[in-house]
Amino acid sequence: MKEELQKRIVKGPGGVDIEVEPLRDYYCEAPPTVMPAAYSKIVEDLFNWARSESIWILGFGTGCGAIEMRPLMTPRFDAYRYGIQWRPTPRQANLFVISGYLSVKTLKRAIRSYEQMQNPKYVVGLGSCTINGGMYWDSYNTIKRLDDYLPVDLYITGCMPRPEALLQGFMDLKKLIRAGNAEGANQYAENFKWYKDNQKKVIKDWDMPDYSW
Amino acid sequence: MAFEWIQIPYALLTLFIVVNYGFILNALIAKIGARVGRRHGIPIWQNYLDLIKNYSIRSSITHGVMFYLGPVFRLSGGVGLLLFVPTIYSSVMFSNLSFAGDLILALYFVFFGTLGMALGAGESGHPFAAIGVSRGLAQVTASELPFALAVFSVALQYQTLSVTDIVAAQQGSYLNWTLFTNPIAVAAAMLSFLGAMMRPPFDVVLAPQEIPIGPPTEYHSSYLALMQTNRAIFPIAKMVVYMNLFFGGAISWPIFFLKIFLIYMVSVLVGVVFPRFHVEHSIRWFLVWAVPLGIIAIMVV
Numbered sequence: 001m002k003e004e005l006q007k008r009i010v011k012g013p014g015g016v017d018i019e020v021e022p023l024r025d026y027y028c029e030a031p032p033t034v035m036p037a038a039y040s041k042i043v044e045d046l047f048n049w050a051r052s053e054s055i056w057i058l059g060f061g062t063g064c065g066a067i068e069m070r071p072l073m074t075p076r077f078d079a080y081r082y083g084i085q086w087r088p089t090p091r092q093a094n095l096f097v098i099s100g101y102l103s104v105k106t107l108k109r110a111i112r113s114y115e116q117m118q119n120p121k122y123v124v125g126l127g128s129c130t131i132n133g134g135m136y137w138d139s140y141n142t143i144k145r146l147d148d149y150l151p152v153d154l155y156i157t158g159c160m161p162r163p164e165a166l167l168q169g170f171m172d173l174k175k176l177i178r179a180g181n182a183e184g185a186n187q188y189a190e191n192f193k194w195y196k197d198n199q200k201k202v203i204k205d206w207d208m209p210d211y212s213w
Numbered sequence: 214m215a216f217e218w219i220q221i222p223y224a225l226l227t228l229f230i231v232v233n234y235g236f237i238l239n240a241l242i243a244k245i246g247a248r249v250g251r252r253h254g255i256p257i258w259q260n261y262l263d264l265i266k267n268y269s270i271r272s273s274i275t276h277g278v279m280f281y282l283g284p285v286f287r288l289s290g291g292v293g294l295l296l297f298v299p300t301i302y303s304s305v306m307f308s309n310l311s312f313a314g315d316l317i318l319a320l321y322f323v324f325f326g327t328l329g330m331a332l333g334a335g336e337s338g339h340p341f342a343a344i345g346v347s348r349g350l351a352q353v354t355a356s357e358l359p360f361a362l363a364v365f366s367v368a369l370q371y372q373t374l375s376v377t378d379i380v381a382a383q384q385g386s387y388l389n390w391t392l393f394t395n396p397i398a399v400a401a402a403m404l405s406f407l408g409a410m411m412r413p414p415f416d417v418v419l420a421p422q423e424i425p426i427g428p429p430t431e432y433h434s435s436y437l438a439l440m441q442t443n444r445a446i447f448p449i450a451k452m453v454v455y456m457n458l459f460f461g462g463a464i465s466w467p468i469f470f471l472k473i474f475l476i477y478m479v480s481v482l483v484g485v486v487f488p489r490f491h492v493e494h495s496i497r498w499f500l501v502w503a504v505p506l507g508i509i510a511i512m513v514v
Binding site for chain 1: 251254263265266271274429433437
């Protein structure tokens with residue numbers, strides 16, 4: 001664990017000893033909870049419709065697949081006309097595209113980013129690497145099945161999938177959301193222990209809180 | 214004008230019209246910007262969907278009391294600015310809560326939201342928010358300077374601090390507009406206008422790629438929805454002040470919609486042509502080009 005995260009005693013003004021435990025003092029330790037849908041079905045349907053038509057992607061490229069997302073912003077493919085936008089901060093985004101292979105080092109950042117997104121949130125695995133490791137199936141350094149670490153709503157296969165395939169994938173995701181079947185955030189909260197065990201199995205230097213609020 | 218209770222529903226009606234016009238206008242402007250880049254652009258109703266989506270986010274976290282109040286202050290800055298200046302001239306319904314000294318109050322309200330946002334974003338504790346806020350305050354201060362000078366020039370010209378009286382003095386012919394009777398003040402104010410609209414070349418405050426979106430980095434769900442609502446109201450409210458002071462006001466809603474659209478297009482046209490300024494560049498630009506115009510405007514009046 002990093003030195004700055006360890007429990008220590010700090011000299012305060014006037015010679016007072018202050019005990020600091022960064023993981024407890026600076027972070028919230030509470031695990032995520034299952035968030036119920038809106039009470040009335042009509043309202044939830046309206047919300048799901050709005051969610052499906054306003055997909056904000058977290059601008060975080062994890063592997064080589066990120067290069068297939070850039071053309072979607074350009075005049076040729078222009079995903080904006082389908083209500084798909086890129087947001088620079090996980091707080092405002094609700095779709096996390098894991099674009100290609102995920103090294104263990106990046107997995108750590110991906111988990112923290114995913115956890116900072118607000119419920120409901122969706123994960124799309126892009127490319128074969130997220131399904132079974134793809135061409136990195138025997139690498140010492142990448143994860144093989146993304147679904148073991150984050151709840152995936154949809155896979156877009158290919159190596160690499162073309163931007164058209166991505167657009168088609170987002171259209172399918174819209175159908176999932178509108179039907180109310182994209183409940184990855186609640187699934188993550190329900191099986192929180194299982195996901196954490198899997199994550200800690202591959203991330204050896206675990207030096208962060210169990211859940212990043 | 215003496216206060217009557219009926220003014221409250223009238224003012225709410227104004228607010229309702231302006232919010233909807235603001236959402237549609239913002240989407241239209243985004244579409245125009247996209248067409249310049251040869252894209253199709255977002256659907257015209259996209260802003261409503263984003264708003265419903267943001268309100269429907271199930272979880273939200275807070276960083277403290279000021280974090281709550283930041284978007285509230287920002288929204289009240291926009292709403293306050295809108296409600297204390299007359300929207301439609303010579304209309305009892307849409308004169309809102311304007312009074313004799315409303316010009317000074319409007320000047321305060323322009324700054325109010327930025328300050329509230331600075332407090333709220335500061336409490337979020339995110340370093341990018343702090344960078345964005347310091348940039349925003351520096352730039353807003355520099356761009357407010359020529360605007361304030363132009364406003365004083367106009368107030369001196371018409372010898373009044375009431376927006377209604379200033380609009381009244383410009384009626385009759387378009388040659389009576391401040392645009393033609395005091396062009397230097399209008400030039401200074403329009404240069405300042407570019408800086409206040411959060412469009413390029415003066416949008417480094419938000420800089421999505423460099424400091425992930427700046428002040429609102431930590432804002433999400435309902436907080437963000439409040440700020441989106443304000444993004445529909447505040448530019449319109451600000452342009453209402455410009456329209457009343459410099460472009461003869463509006464005597465009906467169609468003229469209002471047209472004039473606001475054309476004033477907005479000034480910043481859009483500049484925005485799609487020029488790349489982004491650094492903050493220190495934009496401050497220097499305001500001080501070198503806009504402030505001297507404002508000082509001349511006061512001297513020649």
